[in-house]
Amino acid sequence: MLLHPLLAFLRYDPTTNPLNNNEWSFPLLEILHILGFALSIGTIAVVDLRLLGWGMKRSTPSQLLKDTAPWSLAGLAVMLTTGPGIFSSDPYMYLNNQGFRFKMGALLLAIVYNYTIRRKVAMANASGAAAALVGGISLALWVSVVAGGLFIAFV
C-alpha cells in the first residue's frame, strides 16, 4: 500500500488525532457516514430498480438519473469526507484490515461503474435484460461496499 510509507514519513501519530481524544466525535462521524450512504445508495437504488423494470415506472431511467444524481453526489460527498475522517483515527489498523481493503476495492469499482457504464445505459433509457443486468450489478456493488465496511469490525 502506498499510504504506509507516506504515513511513516509524516510520522503520523493517531493518538494526537482529536477523534481519539473525545467521546462524541467518532460516533458522530459514523452516524453522518451512515446517513450519507443511505442518501447516495438510496437514490442510486431508485434508478437501479427502474433499470430492473421495477419501482417508479412512470418515469424513464434517464429522467430518474438526472433528478437523483445531485443527491447521490451529495451523499457521496458526505461519505467521502466522513469516511477518511474515520480512517484517520487508526490508519494502520484499517490498511491491514481485509474488510477495509475489500471495501475500498468495491467502492472504487462502484464509483467508476456508476459514472461510466451505468450512466450511459440509464441515459439511453435502455430496457430489457441488459438494462436489468446493469442495474443489478450496481446494487450488488453498493451492497458489497456496505458489507465490506461492516466486516471491518469482524475480521
Next chain:
Amino acid sequence: MQIAHAIQSTDLGTAIRESALVFPVILTTHLACIAVFGGMILVTDLRLLGWALKGRAVADVVDGLRNWKRLGFCIMVAMGALLAGSEAEKYAINPFFWCKMITLALIGVHALVFRRSVYAKASEFDSTGVIPGRAKLAAALSLLLWMGMVTFGRLIGYYEPAQKTQSMIQTTAANPHS
C-alpha cells in the same frame, strides 16, 4: 431480565450469538436495507418537501417506491429482531436501544396519523400542483424520526453499563499492583 434471558437462550438466539459469521451477516443485511430502502424513505420525504425529484410526479415517487419500502422495512425489522434477540440481556439494559424502540413506535404512530391524509393522496398533490403543509410536516417528521433511528441504532454499540466500570474499579482496587 428473565424474559431477556429466555429470548436469547432460544436455540436461534444462541446460534446467532455464538456464530462468528451469522451475526455480522445479519448486521450487514440490516445495514444494506438501511442504505437501499432507508434511502428510498429519504427520497420520498425530500420529494414531499419539494426539494428533490421535482420533475417527477409525487404519486410516482410515493406509489412506485411504496412496496419496496415495505419489503425493506420487513427485512430491517426481522434482522433487527434477530440481532436484539440474540443478545437480549445486553439490549434490555441499553438506554439507546429503548430510545430506538420508542422512535420505532413513533414511526408507527406517524404512519397511522398521515397515511390517509398524505400518503394516499399523492395524486391529488400532482393534479393541484400544491403540496399541502400537512404533507410537508409528515415528510419533515419522517426525516427526523428516521435520522433518530440511525443515530440511536449506532449509539447502541457505544453504551457501556455502569456495572462493568464499577467491577473494573474494584478489580484495580483489589490488585493495586496489576
